Amino acid sequence: MTATVLGPNGEPAPAIDVRGLHKSYGHHEVLKGIDFFVDAGQVVCVIGPSGSGKSTLLRCVNRLEEPTSGKVLVEGIDICDPDTDLDDVRSRIGMVFQQFNLFPHLSVLKNLTLAQRTVRGRSKDEAVEVARHNLARVGLSDKEAAYPAHLSGGQQQRVAIARALSMNPDMMLFDEPTSALDPELVGDVLAVMKELATEGMTMMVVTHEMGFAREVGDKLVFMDGGVVVEEGRPAEVLGNPQHQRTQAFLSKVL
Amino acid sequence: MRRSTRRRLQIWALNLGVVVVAAVLVLLADWGRIHENFWSDDGVALSGGNWGDLITIGAVNTIKYTAIAFAGGLALGLALALLRLSPVATLRWLATVYIEFFRGLPALIVIVFMGFGLPIAFQWRPPGGLVGAGLIALIMVAGAYMAETLRAGIQAVPKGQTEAARSLGMGSIATTTRVVLPQAFRIVIPPLTNEFVLLIKDTALLSVIGATFDQRELTTIARDFQSSGVSAGTATSLVQAALLYLVITLPLTQLVSWLERRQRKASR
Numbered sequence: 424m425t426a427t428v429l430g431p432n433g434e435p436a437p438a439i440d441v442r443g444l445h446k447s448y449g450h451h452e453v454l455k456g457i458d459f460f461v462d463a464g465q466v467v468c469v470i471g472p473s474g475s476g477k478s479t480l481l482r483c484v485n486r487l488e489e490p491t492s493g494k495v496l497v498e499g500i501d502i503c504d505p506d507t508d509l510d511d512v513r514s515r516i517g518m519v520f521q522q523f524n525l526f527p528h529l530s531v532l533k534n535l536t537l538a539q540r541t542v543r544g545r546s547k548d549e550a551v552e553v554a555r556h557n558l559a560r561v562g563l564s565d566k567e568a569a570y571p572a573h574l575s576g577g578q579q580q581r582v583a584i585a586r587a588l589s590m591n592p593d594m595m596l597f598d599e600p601t602s603a604l605d606p607e608l609v610g611d612v613l614a615v616m617k618e619l620a621t622e623g624m625t626m627m628v629v630t631h632e633m634g635f636a637r638e639v640g641d642k643l644v645f646m647d648g649g650v651v652v653e654e655g656r657p658a659e660v661l662g663n664p665q666h667q668r669t670q671a672f673l674s675k676v677l
Numbered sequence: 678m679r680r681s682t683r684r685r686l687q688i689w690a691l692n693l694g695v696v697v698v699a700a701v702l703v704l705l706a707d708w709g710r711i712h713e714n715f716w717s718d719d720g721v722a723l724s725g726g727n728w729g730d731l732i733t734i735g736a737v738n739t740i741k742y743t744a745i746a747f748a749g750g751l752a753l754g755l756a757l758a759l760l761r762l763s764p765v766a767t768l769r770w771l772a773t774v775y776i777e778f779f780r781g782l783p784a785l786i787v788i789v790f791m792g793f794g795l796p797i798a799f800q801w802r803p804p805g806g807l808v809g810a811g812l813i814a815l816i817m818v819a820g821a822y823m824a825e826t827l828r829a830g831i832q833a834v835p836k837g838q839t840e841a842a843r844s845l846g847m848g849s850i851a852t853t854t855r856v857v858l859p860q861a862f863r864i865v866i867p868p869l870t871n872e873f874v875l876l877i878k879d880t881a882l883l884s885v886i887g888a889t890f891d892q893r894e895l896t897t898i899a900r901d902f903q904s905s906g907v908s909a910g911t912a913t914s915l916v917q918a919a920l921l922y923l924v925i926t927l928p929l930t931q932l933v934s935w936l937e938r939r940q941r942k943a944s945r
Contacts, residue, residue: 485844487840487843487844510843510846510847510848511846512846513843513844513845513846514845514846515846516844517844518841518844518845520837520840520841522835522837524835524837524838524840524841525841526838526841526842526856526860527860528859528860528863537845537847537855537856538842538845538846538847541847541851541855542845542846542847542851583841586845587844587845590845590846
């Protein structure tokens with residue numbers, strides 16, 4: 424699933440390559456020059472206090488937020504280039520939201536087939552087959568006829584993951600996927616994400632789940648005040664933080 | 678006195694007051710003249726006479742014109758609502774000017790203008806004659822009102838819905854037609870039904886411009902029967918038309934409140 428994509432000069436391009444990214448809302452600067460990359464097949468977790476800009480960084484990767492300056496390359500493609508087919512790039516980046524954002528007027532199965540049909544142009548039978556395969560992956564095969572309002576938060580989030588997977592994305596973005604869930608439902612969602620990681624999916628995960636970051640992540644990035652303060656192997660960053668701001672944050676959440 | 682006792686006494690006093698006022702009105706009214714003027718005295722109000730034309734031509738046309746004006750207004754309103762939410766400032770501005778202009782004018786004046794003003798000014802023959810011109814006027818006014826209702830409905834759909842659709846690679850058109858509008862319409866069904874009821878009554882305004890015999894709606898026919906026929910010279914035909922309007926509108930207003938109750942229950 425993780426195809427090796429070559430950059431313009433023939434070198435393997437990272438799946439996500441962010442360079443000198445700035446983002447401001449009016450005079451308020453949320454991102455103050457971020458350099459960040461995710462290699463194909465890597466799981467990178469981003470942690471930090473609320474307001475640190477970690478969700479904004481993630482949302483800049485598929486241009487749900489418009490970068491103010493800097494570059495965002497996805498598989499070597501500049502997503503801010505006016506010649507880039509943004510919809511095509513987005514269809515290869517799965518995204519999972521904190522608030523699930525399932526389509527409430529559609530059944531679970533239709534939630535999974537809509538974009539397959541309109542974007543991928545798949546036939547109905549093919550789309551349904553892909554949808555059922557992915558519902559099985561998240562353990563919700565029996566819910567295909569249900570409507571989102573009748574599912575628990577954890578079930579909704581797993582459907583949202585299955586919806587993103589049904590597009591056969593090259594990578595997945597997770598924006599605090601368990602923050603809106605009741606504590607007893609968090610485990611099911613994390614288990615699905617862990618399964619994805621072991622299958623080799625490229626993942627960028629903004630999260631507060633330190634256990635997940637330590638166990639599953641290849642790299643941990645700590646952000647604060649719109650900059651990357653510290654990054655490295657999760658065990659090292661969590662176990663032996665170098666920066667004083669990282670130490671202060673971790674002492675509060677661990 | 679206990680609070681519940683006092684409350685029960687208050688309600689009794691109120692009921693008694695209503696009964697007394699009603700009784701005084703009944704005693705003071707001149708029933709003979711009321712009967713003569715509003716329910717003409719030779720019994721034609723109930724049997725034959727006006728009912729035939731009022732129902733087979735009037736009520737049928739009222740419903741037909743309402744349906745046409747509603748469908749046209751809805752299409753126009755949807756276009757205007759989407760223009761108002763357009764990223765292009767000129768389009769937003771054009772839609773806003775249109776909406777504010779036609780919401781600020783009495784429908785009656787627009788009807789007269791479309792029926793008599795424009796045809797003279799531009800040598801224009803409206804399709805369907807004067808009634809056709811009047812219907813275009815109703816569509817133009819209804820469209821302005823429905824545009825605001827639909828815009829509110831579209832804006833009530835959470836932003837995350839659009840983001841989810843776009844993140845899957847869906848374009849702006851597919852996102853609007855497949856994700857946003859189906860949810861927006863669900864939100865605006867009660868207010869739109871309400872506007873349908875208002876439109877039923879607005880078709881009565883078409884009586885100010887001329888119509889052929891078979892084109893007349895309820896109010897036009899009722900007014901014709903004020904000057905000719907078995908109840909000429911009385912308001913009997915207007916009372917009959919009023920009853921027919923209620924027969925059409927009451928089920929609909931009940932439908933609105935049922936829809937609103939259902940929506941309250943369904944909302945999370």
